[in-house]
Amino acid sequence: MTENVHYRSGFLAVVGRPNVGKSTLINALMGTQIAITSSRPETTRKVIRAILTTEDYQIVLVDTPGIHRPRTLLGQRLNDMVDESLADADAVAFLLPANQEIGPGDRRILSRLRSQFSHKDEDGNWRWTKPVLGVLTKIDGLSRSELVEKLIEMDQFGNFTEIVPVSAKEYDNVEEVRSVFAQQMPEGPQMYPTEQVTEEGPEETIAELIRGAFLEQLDDELPHSLAVTVDGIEYPEEDDDAVGEGRAQVFASIYIERSSQKPIILGKGAANLVRVKKKLRTPINRIVGMKSTLTLHVKIAKDWQSDPKKLERLGFN
Numbered sequence: 001m002t003e004n005v006h007y008r009s010g011f012l013a014v015v016g017r018p019n020v021g022k023s024t025l026i027n028a029l030m031g032t033q034i035a036i037t038s039s040r041p042e043t044t045r046k047v048i049r050a051i052l053t054t055e056d057y058q059i060v061l062v063d064t065p066g067i068h069r070p071r072t073l074l075g076q077r078l079n080d081m082v083d084e085s086l087a088d089a090d091a092v093a094f095l096l097p098a099n100q101e102i103g104p105g106d107r108r109i110l111s112r113l114r115s116q117f118s119h120k121d122e123d124g125n126w127r128w129t130k131p132v133l134g135v136l137t138k139i140d141g142l143s144r145s146e147l148v149e150k151l152i153e154m155d156q157f158g159n160f161t162e163i164v165p166v167s168a169k170e171y172d173n174v175e176e177v178r179s180v181f182a183q184q185m186p187e188g189p190q191m192y193p194t195e196q197v198t199e200e201g202p203e204e205t206i207a208e209l210i211r212g213a214f215l216e217q218l219d220d221e222l223p224h225s226l227a228v229t230v231d232g233i234e235y236p237e238e239d240d241d242a243v244g245e246g247r248a249q250v251f252a253s254i255y256i257e258r259s260s261q262k263p264i265i266l267g268k269g270a271a272n273l274v275r276v277k278k279k280l281r282t283p284i285n286r287i288v289g290m291k292s293t294l295t296l297h298v299k300i301a302k303d304w305q306s307d308p309k310k311l312e313r314l315g316f317n
C-alpha cells in the first residue's frame, strides 16, 4: 500500500444515458490496468465498475444502473441503488455525447442530481453541494468551433463544477479527464489493494487489507504463517439507521500456526491490534458504505499451510 501523505482516494459515480460512451471511457481511463467488475449490491451497496490506482490516487468508479429507467419495480429497486451509489460518491461525472443534442433523458438525470446535490443560493442560482463534472464524450469528428459551441451549451445546461471534453475512442484528452477526476477526490488512504484486479466481494478485499496491515506492523516476522478471513459483515436494520446508530459489524479471523505466535500478532498490550484497527477504519467504512466496527479474533489453525481442507477454508484454492 502506498504511504503518500497527500494520497487522494474516493468514489466517483458515473452517470449518463445508455450509449454515451461510458464503457469506452472507463476502459480508456484504466489503460492497461484491468477493470474489476462486481455487481453485488446486496453486500457492497454499490456497484463498482473499476478501480483506478496510481501512486498518487485511487479512484473507485461506481456505476449507477437504471438512473434513466424509473418506471418498473425493478427500475425502482435500481433507483434505490442509484441513490446509495450517488449518496456515497465523492463526486459525480455526468457524461453527455457530443454527437447528439441534449435531450429529455439528460434533463431527467440532471434534475435527479439536482434534487440530491444542489441548493439554490439567494440569487436563485443552483449550486452543487458535491462536485458534478460534465464530461463531453465522443468529440472526435467535431470541428474546433463545433466543440466550443458544445462546451458552451453544456455549461449553460448543467452549471457543472468543471467540464472536460474527451474522445475515448481516439484517446484524445483522456489524461486530462483522469486528472480532473483525481483532483475531486478527497485526501485519504488507499482503500483497495493496488493489485486488486479480479472480481472480489468486500469480504476478500477487507481480509486482504487486514493481512497487509498486520504484515506491515510485524515487519516480516511471520509473513507466511498469517491468513485472514472475513467471516461476516452484518449491516444494521433500517430502524437502526434512522436513529443514526447504524454500524456495520465486520467479523474477521486471523489464523496463525502456533500459540507462541499470538503475542507477536497482538503486540505489547495488544498495540498491534489497536494500530491495525485504527489504520483500517476509514478504508473499511468506505468499502461497506457506512461506519463500521471491526472485530478481530486470533485463531490457531495448526499447519494450515499444508492441510488442503484448511487451505480451502482460508480461501486458498
Ligand SMILES: Nc1nc2c(ncn2[C@@H]2O[C@H](COP(=O)(O)OP(=O)(O)OP(=O)(O)O)[C@@H](O)[C@H]2O)c(=O)[nH]1
Binding pocket: 017, 018, 019, 020, 021, 022, 023, 024, 025, 137, 138, 139, 140, 166, 167, 168, 169, 170
Ligand atoms: N465516435 C466515438 N464513438 C464512441 C466513443 N466512445 C464510445 N463510442 C461509441 O459509442 C457506442 C457506445 O459506447 P459504450 O462505451 O458502449 O457506451 P455505454 O455508455 O457504456 O453504453 P451502455 O452500456 O449502454 O450504457 C459504441 O458504439 C462506441 O463505439 C468516442 O469517443 N467516439
